Amino acid sequence: MWTWILDNAAALSVALNAAMLLVWLAYLQLFLTSIRRSNRAVIHIDMAAGQNEDARCIVTNMGADTVYILGVKVDLDCDGDAREALVTDVLEEDGPLGGDFRERTNQGPLAGGEAMDIGSFHNIVDRAAMRMGEDISLTTCHSVEITVVVAAQ
Incomplete structure (x- = not known):
């Protein structure tokens, strides 16, 4: 055996x-x-505090690094007609931006593991209707799709 190993070393x-x-x-x-996998941004969008139109829409950064939320887009399918709108800004008032900017917009940094409430689904559809200048209600919509656009490192 040893000789074979030495011969075929x-x-x-x-x-x-x-x-x-x-x-x-x-x-x-x-x-x-x-x-x-550890450097990948993972965003989770879910409903909390209810199961109806008054439920809150929660955006959570499941990644380890901070991401910056650039915008929130809503796609509505109401009465067989597809519509879309950006609903990043929370309030439609033209007053000065005093206080915390997060009260007026959904833009901004979201740290790893942090969650942000972007409003109730009823409020989000109302904001989309205001942006489009149409009379849309959540009860006439068949589907609501929310897309959060983020910038990650």
Whole structure:
């Protein structure tokens, strides 16, 4: 047995080095996958505090890094007609921006693990109707799709 190993030492060395290279490549793949996953922005949009139109729409940053919310877009399917509007700003008043800017807009930074209430679904549809200048109510809509646009590192 030992003589066979000594006679084939060069071939065994090449085979074992190739196997070790495959193990290191597998480790490298796991390492790169975990880095990519930890740096990815994941945004979760859900309803809270109810199951009707007065339920709150909550946007949560499930990633580790801070993201910046650029806008909130609503797609409405009302009476067979598709409509869309940006509802990023909360209030439609033209007064000065005193106090916390988060009271007037949904734009801004959202830290990792942080959640933001962007309003009730009834309020969001009302804001979209105001933006479009149409008389739309949540009861006439078949579907409401909310898209949050974020900028991540």
